[in-house]
Amino acid sequence: MNRLLARGARIAVIAPAGRFSRVRLDAGATVLREMGYEPVFGARIGAVERYHAGTIDDRLADLVWACTAPDIDAIWLARGGFGCAHLLPRLPWQSLRARPLFGFSDATALHVGFWLAGWTTVDGGALIHGPVLQTLAPAPPEGIAAPVAIDQASRTALRDLLRGFLPALPGRLLCGPPAAVEGPLIGGNLTVLASLCGTRWRLRANGCVLLIEDIGEAPYRIDRCITQLVQAGALDGVRGVALGEFIDSVGRDPDGSEYGPLDVLKDRLQPLGVPVVCDLPVGHGVRNVPWHFGRRCRLDAHGVSWH
Numbered sequence: 001m002n003r004l005l006a007r008g009a010r011i012a013v014i015a016p017a018g019r020f021s022r023v024r025l026d027a028g029a030t031v032l033r034e035m036g037y038e039p040v041f042g043a044r045i046g047a048v049e050r051y052h053a054g055t056i057d058d059r060l061a062d063l064v065w066a067c068t069a070p071d072i073d074a075i076w077l078a079r080g081g082f083g084c085a086h087l088l089p090r091l092p093w094q095s096l097r098a099r100p101l102f103g104f105s106d107a108t109a110l111h112v113g114f115w116l117a118g119w120t121t122v123d124g125g126a127l128i129h130g131p132v133l134q135t136l137a138p139a140p141p142e143g144i145a146a147p148v149a150i151d152q153a154s155r156t157a158l159r160d161l162l163r164g165f166l167p168a169l170p171g172r173l174l175c176g177p178p179a180a181v182e183g184p185l186i187g188g189n190l191t192v193l194a195s196l197c198g199t200r201w202r203l204r205a206n207g208c209v210l211l212i213e214d215i216g217e218a219p220y221r222i223d224r225c226i227t228q229l230v231q232a233g234a235l236d237g238v239r240g241v242a243l244g245e246f247i248d249s250v251g252r253d254p255d256g257s258e259y260g261p262l263d264v265l266k267d268r269l270q271p272l273g274v275p276v277v278c279d280l281p282v283g284h285g286v287r288n289v290p291w292h293f294g295r296r297c298r299l300d301a302h303g304v305s306w307h
Contacts, residue, residue, distance in 0.1 A: 003164045004100060004126060007036035009073040012041040012066035013133055015053035017106040018081015020134050025078050027137030032076070035159065039133075042066065045078070053078065056086045063087055067096040079132045080105025080189075080205070087200055088113045098125025103132050105284065108188030111293045113201045116286065121295055129188055129211075129282070130158060130290025151286040161290050169211075169289060171242060171303035174262060174278040175270045180300035181239040182307075186293055187211040194225035197232040206237030209299045211291070213244030215284035219251040219264040226268040240275040240299040245283030275299060 005011075011032060013025070029039040033143035042062030043252045047054025053156050054062075055222045066075040091113075101110060111127045119125030131150050136158075138149060150158075159169035186205065187193065191210040196202050203210075214222065246261035253259065262278055269276045280303060291304070298305045 003073055004162050005037065008038060010038045010040050010071055011074045011076050012042060013039050013045065013076050013078060014047045014059075014062040014066050015045055015078035016059045016063045016087055016110070017053065017077070017083035017090060018051055018079055019048060020055050020079040024137050028133035028135070031136040033135070035162070036215070039076070039219050040072065050214040051081065052083045053081075056090075060090055062085050064092065064095075067091075067099070071300065072099065074100040075102065077101075077103030077132050079109050079134050080107060082106050084109040084207055085192075085195065090212060093117055100124070100126040100128060102128045102130055102290075104129050104288065105132070105189050106192060107132070109196065109201065111188055112186075112193070112196060112203060115294045116201060116204075117287060121292060128161070128290050129293050129295035130161070131288050134283040135288070148284065148286060150288050154281070154286070154288050154290075157289040161178060166292065166295075166306040167289050168306070169242070169280045169282060169291060169304040171277040171280040173301040174243065174276045175266050176240075176273065176275045178245065178301045179210065179275065180298055181275055182296065182298050183208045183239045184294050185209050185211055185242075185291060185297040185304060187242075188213070188293070190214040190222065190225045193234070194228045197228055197234060202232065203229065203234040205235050208238060210238050210242045211242040211244060211280065211282065211304070211305070213283035214249070215247040217246070217249055218260055219249055222246065222249060222261050223264045223268060226265065232270070235272060238272065238274060240277070241269055241272070241301055242280050242304055243276065243278040244280045245287065247284050275301070277301065277303060280304065
């Protein structure tokens with residue numbers, strides 16, 4: 001694989017979803033500069049509206065600029081939150097230029113939308129599910145509240161990916177047959193994927209391997225999202241499922257015993273009859289190894305590897 005971004009590449013930094021920490025964002029931009037890239041902030045990057053980083057018009061304008069400006073080589077999201085779905089119906093799809101797009105969480109809506117629009121690694125439109133910019137900065141001093149900072153292993157994996165080396169995603173078999181399967185790797189945040197059901201950008205996992213993760217969702221809400229995807233037909237023909245981290249998700253039986261997200265996920269995914277592999281280093285915690293959305297992969301009992 002060739003280097004994903006050449007040194008000196010100009011990276012548009014935009015916030016199409018939630019509000020972010022400006023201090024952490026600036027620190028993340030410094031990390032990009034140290035890696036040899038030039039971050040270019042969107043004109044409306046400082047806008048604020050309630051829990052969003054600006055109005056829909058603000059966020060749309062920066063996203064369109066990032067996807068069309070001839071002097072921009074890639075796009076990096078400031079953070080997740082919610083708001084990317086607002087922009088999908090208003091994007092001038094025919095005018096957009098395929099280029100790498102980095103982010104996760106709410107960026108899942110953009111990854112799905114751009115993948116359905118034909119953005120691929122081949123045409124330069126690599127969709128990278130990976131750390132948002134404000135998590136690239138080093139961890140803040142202990143006791144200071146701030147967004148999660150990724151660990152060193154995730155930083156190394158990100159640098160490797162930018163240089164053209166795809167990091168494997170190790171895991172273990174949770175349920176289903178142990179046989180290896182292959183297909184494009186798609187997915188992202190489970191709640192966002194469920195929210196796209198019934199829209200033009202609904203998930204279509206036929207022939208693909210699905211990777212999902214989430215944070216702060218009680219087991220019954222994870223159950224609800226999986227059930228919605230199954231009943232909507234989004235998982236029809238899926239070849240395998242990979243599970244990243246499901247953080248802050250604990251339930252309790254009437255007798256007081258605890259159960260976790262993997263218990264519910266196993267219950268709902270085992271009937272699909274496909275390999276389900278868990279514990280991949282992907283999600284909202286310090287472990288967030290980047291991966292190519294839509295790139296063909298191999299899923300086996302030990303995790304995800306690439307062709």
